[in-house]
Amino acid sequence: MNMKVNIAGVEWKNPVTVASGTFGSGEEFSEFVDLSRLGAVTTKGVANIPWEGNPTPRVAETASGMMNAVGLQNPGIDLFCRRDIPFLKQFDTKIIVNVCGKSTEDYCEVVERLSNEDVDMLEINISCPNVKEGGIAFGQNPKAAEEITRAVKKYAKQPVIMKLSPNVTSIADMARAVEAGGADAISLINTITGMKIDIHRRKFLLANKTGGVSGPAIHPIAVRMVYEAAHAVRLPVIGMGGIASAEDAVEMILAGASAVSVGTANFYNPLAAVEVAEGIESYMERYGFESVGEMVGCVE
Amino acid sequence: MVNRKKENAVILSQEKIASGIFSMWLKTEAALQARPGQFISMYTGDESRLLPRPISICEIDGEKGALRVVYRVTGPGTGTELFSRMKAGDTIPVIGPLGNGFPLERAAGKKAFLIGGGIGVPPILELAKQLDCDRKQIIVGYRDSETFLRNEFEQNGEMYISTEDGSVGTKGNVMDAIRENALEADVIFACGPTPMLRALQAYAADNRIECYISLEERMACGIGACLACVCKTKEKDHHSNVNNKRICKDGPVFLSTEVEL
Numbered sequence: 001m002n003m004k005v006n007i008a009g010v011e012w013k014n015p016v017t018v019a020s021g022t023f024g025s026g027e028e029f030s031e032f033v034d035l036s037r038l039g040a041v042t043t044k045g046v047a048n049i050p051w052e053g054n055p056t057p058r059v060a061e062t063a064s065g066m067m068n069a070v071g072l073q074n075p076g077i078d079l080f081c082r083r084d085i086p087f088l089k090q091f092d093t094k095i096i097v098n099v100c101g102k103s104t105e106d107y108c109e110v111v112e113r114l115s116n117e118d119v120d121m122l123e124i125n126i127s128c129p130n131v132k133e134g135g136i137a138f139g140q141n142p143k144a145a146e147e148i149t150r151a152v153k154k155y156a157k158q159p160v161i162m163k164l165s166p167n168v169t170s171i172a173d174m175a176r177a178v179e180a181g182g183a184d185a186i187s188l189i190n191t192i193t194g195m196k197i198d199i200h201r202r203k204f205l206l207a208n209k210t211g212g213v214s215g216p217a218i219h220p221i222a223v224r225m226v227y228e229a230a231h232a233v234r235l236p237v238i239g240m241g242g243i244a245s246a247e248d249a250v251e252m253i254l255a256g257a258s259a260v261s262v263g264t265a266n267f268y269n270p271l272a273a274v275e276v277a278e279g280i281e282s283y284m285e286r287y288g289f290e291s292v293g294e295m296v297g298c299v300e
Numbered sequence: 301m302v303n304r305k306k307e308n309a310v311i312l313s314q315e316k317i318a319s320g321i322f323s324m325w326l327k328t329e330a331a332l333q334a335r336p337g338q339f340i341s342m343y344t345g346d347e348s349r350l351l352p353r354p355i356s357i358c359e360i361d362g363e364k365g366a367l368r369v370v371y372r373v374t375g376p377g378t379g380t381e382l383f384s385r386m387k388a389g390d391t392i393p394v395i396g397p398l399g400n401g402f403p404l405e406r407a408a409g410k411k412a413f414l415i416g417g418g419i420g421v422p423p424i425l426e427l428a429k430q431l432d433c434d435r436k437q438i439i440v441g442y443r444d445s446e447t448f449l450r451n452e453f454e455q456n457g458e459m460y461i462s463t464e465d466g467s468v469g470t471k472g473n474v475m476d477a478i479r480e481n482a483l484e485a486d487v488i489f490a491c492g493p494t495p496m497l498r499a500l501q502a503y504a505a506d507n508r509i510e511c512y513i514s515l516e517e518r519m520a521c522g523i524g525a526c527l528a529c530v531c532k533t534k535e536k537d538h539h540s541n542v543n544n545k546r547i548c549k550d551g552p553v554f555l556s557t558e559v560e561l
Contacts, residue, residue, distance in 0.1 A: 031523075033302060050542045053527065053544065064347060066351055073540065200375075
């Protein structure tokens with residue numbers, strides 16, 4: 001049985017990575033699980049300079065999910081290259097660096113800097129709902145998404161994954177836009193913008209008022225969007241949104257994802273991602289699939 | 301290196317010790333390494349309430365491999381209410397011990413304040429049991445006459461109580477109890493609501509006293525990865541590279557001069 005997948009020319013040992021922002025750069029999770037058992041590690045977003053992030057509270061629990069407005073706190077690309085990349089190089093897994101920025105120049109600066117680093121893929125976050133500038137501003141307008149993709153591609157030495165937002169009218173239009181801009185792959189969905197109010201104190205639960213909803217509650221929305229995006233473009237799709245089990249992951253693959261990311265589940269089960277990888281293998285055995293590729297989009 | 305795990309802790313006993321306050325003994329491997337001031341992440345096992353509840357460790361029994369947690373039920377339909385309905389023999393998934401704990405060695409030969417307020421009272425008990433110092437002054441603030449854990453505190457040091465309604469001890473807060481009893485210290489350890497910690501931070505600065513405070517914030521992972529539970533720091537933190545530290549991993553105990561409340 002072949003668990004390997006090829007995403008834009010990069011071979012992963014299995015189709016499972018982790019969603020950016022739910023796994024740091026892997027260090028904390030390496031105490032719970034051997035990172036070499038993952039197809040890839042996707043790091044928390046990194047910008048050209050350190051970002052402080054949003055005020056607290058930054059998270060709240062929601063029914064079968066959670067909401068966050070961390071605001072892309074990150075140490076900046078210099079420290080990231082000095083510390084986080086060497087840490088991840090100890091493991092036999094692919095490294096996907098998630099890149100965030102406030103302007104096209106910010107994104108390009110980080111991408112150019114990473115062109116000399118030994119990392120396997122770049123994921124461009126144009127879909128964070130929790131920062132005022134950049135992020136989602138590029139991810140809700142097809143023209144802006146196409147342009148930032150094209151700009152980033154000029155500097156990128158590694159394959160570029162564009163991470164899409166579900167907070168749009170047509171995910172298919174967004175997928176086509178980044179494909180036109182030259183993206184090598186797409187990943188979706190980022191979190192869905194939500195709001196939660198403490199009725200006893202009559203205050204917002206998050207200091208940012210709004211936050212991104214994630215977790216099992218959003219899984220059916222993610223499956224639908226992965227299906228629509230996968231049918232709109234020829235690019236490989238990395239599916240994510242509420243995957244907590246192998247069953248959730250298989251659903252995403254059947255909808256058209258070539259690989260999957262486990263996100264919020266990492267927060268309450270540090271072994272979630274490796275359990276998903278093992279469970280996909282069991283599913284393939286049970287239904288006689290020889291390769292992951294055979295399963296992609298295999299739904300009637 | 302892989303050396304940690306989420307495990308199923310077994311409830312040895314559970315009792316209600318005040319209105320909305322429950323005490324639970326758990327058999328868990330976390331007890332073998334736990335120190336005063338650390339916490340455990342407790343999971344509800346309910347698929348609709350996914351995130352861990354970070355609960356401070358109240359007592360450690362290394363021999364039995366058990367931890368005591370004393371927690372407040374935060375409302376109907378909450379995770380803590382689910383915990384409160386559980387019985388001896390039931391299991392709770394936990395990860396722990398987590399966080400840094402109080403630096404006990406800083407109290408050697410000194411006059412110490414051990415201060416707890418509200419649901420910040422429980423972690424002060426194991427601290428009181430383990431702290432080796434010249435004078436152990438335990439100052440605990442409650443809302444009213446439901447002075448939970450009082451007997452245990454009295455066996456472990458000089459005990460001073462403040463209550464908001466004045467029903468027991470000094471009327472007011474822990475700062476009022478310190479003034480009324482003319483207490484003095486060279487080192488302070490504290491856990492409680494932010495206004496209390498803020499007052500202590502100012503008191504420690506005015507009197508040039510070394511002061512350690514245990515902070516609380518909403519968490520998602522509890523292990524330092526999600527960056528939800530940060531606090532502001534005066535200096536740039538070496539890990540985050542900004543003026544933020546992670547309460548779950550770098551704390552929850554901080555020197556009062558390094559954080560901004």
